Amino acid sequence: MEKQGNVYPDCINASNPYHDCVDYCLKKIAEAKQKLAESEELSTKDPPEERTVHPDCINASNPYHECSEFCFKRIADAKHQIQKDISEEDDSANGQHVQDDAEAGYPHLNEKQKKLFELRLKLNEARKANQMAMVAEKKKMEGPSESRGISKQKWLEERKKKIGKLLDSNGLDMSKAYMLDTQESAEVKYKKWEKEPAPYGWDVFNQKTLYNAYKKRTKNMEIDMEAYNKAKEADPEFYRDASSLQYGKVSKVPEENIDRMVKELKDREANRKSFSRRRKFHEEKDIDSINDRNEHFNKKIERAFGKYTLEIKNNLERGTALPD
Template identity: 50%
Template structure:
């Protein structure tokens, strides 16, 4: 690479050969270039390479650090594509990334909208999708982009296509119209992720993030040629793991004056006395109770306000979902829903009464001692109505017959005007006559409307008797002695009438003891 003293022409030829080879695989079958390069190819690319080398675009050359980052990754770390449904959830971190979202529901990615995913090292697929507007362009990506804000959009698009199958994938599968929002997003340098002091392409133990190395690591980071971003998501590590690490990150004191970092606390030096303790005492001394953790610590007023608004949005979304569920229950089964609401209201009222009694020093189990005579009479009357279901001959008892008569007479409509007219027409003596009076039943005419009401009531009772039925419990282990439901019902009647007398005969027939000896 020219940044490391390489020859400009040789680098241009190598870059042109690589681009031609990558384009060859892309045009052939659209498969994964990184997968096919491992299998090898016998296709001739000499002519395409000469043409590409002769017409190479030298207006923009990605830096050495871009290629160093690409060489470290076996597969492209990021993928851009159009959302295939409306079910994708935006996984952008809260704060400086999430507030860039312009949609009504920032947690859902609309179908057909550009989304960015990160490589999952365990599954080999892409996940943790985010809105394009919520995506912070990682340093690995923007190190391969033109850094001149005045560069045309075509230069940014060419740079993105050049890194397809290197650090990015899915760009060649998108149309120019679909890539336009992505190009516009990466052109805005305010969307680029910030950087911190870690030399790109260095060994895992190098740099200021290494546990060992101390001041040497810090000096080495300052001397590095480039840096990676401070808020770029690591593809190999899930988001939940990063949050747990950030919440629980503490550094032990390796010596006097070592730096100790606590969640939500400013960075400062540990006292010399703490550095002299053993590891166990130092860890116990530096431990912070969970209840003292403030999620808004370190935020400015604007960020704290956005955080509070996000919490309110979450509460509103949950309330809306609950309301939708309640509406669905109400529409599907209105009667059951009404019963459930009445029960909830009754239980809530009973709970409030019990709480009031507790405040007054009264045992809720002895609440009947506080009832008045009128309340007790109403309660006893309700309990009497809940008598045991009548079975067998009890159905035609005097009590049940009276209740049936009382229920039917409640539906009778009394017309006082017709009553007085009838009384004046036939006379008071004939009107109140008993069977011993000769005029009994011989005077007065019943109105046709009253006859119609009586006929309608009789028809209603007939319909109720036909509809009267209750589900009987079915016993699978019972002997099958029927051929259909009607025959089973008939056999039950026979069993009720003669079962006690025929029990022994049936048993003898089953055992074979009822047969004669000869």
């Protein structure tokens, strides 16, 4: 490898008349030659018949290599980086030359060289502006990526397509999608739909309803099974019947159990006071309608014009609006 002046002929910037090779250039040249040698070794083997390789790929000379999305991305990044490095080197070199030449007034350049030098400066500026415009346009063309994974609408569409393919393979249409449900998923789905009807009439006081109310009240009660078992072992007649000699006597109850019972009763009373059932009508309210539809219409009229007709309504009710 012969060196011409301050530039190696194998350097990527050899065509730049203002470029001087440094250690970085030698390193890049050595890496390129090493990769070329490796690719030549792989080229001696029999290549596959069909493959997809980009000509600018770093492994294009490998007969067994097939480009993927990663390769295309690396090619685009490499081109961008090369153009960026070239523009930066040109800008730095040209900037230094411009400063030196501006101070010296271009003493070592003739008229044509000065004009060529100015054209090179404009070319570098145009290249840099073009590169920035390309990057901005690429960002504008690419849609914004989803910040929190796949959207719900997209997930539903993909799920619908997947179910449609399964139904088509079985000769069914979308109205028969329930036939793809397993027994477990169907039980879970139907359990959500089932609702126990509210008790009506005298059913409010039957044994089942009272037992359900008892379970609801005792669901949040704290039970100390250890203390309960100790009390049961200490008293042989813990559960007394009518023939017991201790029938009617009060057993000893811990204070904390009494406090817990009192707290539950107070909470129940507070809930009962705060409960408000929506009633269909109020008995103390004046009747000013003949049916439900007329009542609804009167409410709308009152809401819209009540504040404007309040005085007229009061005069009619008192009888003061009638003529003498």
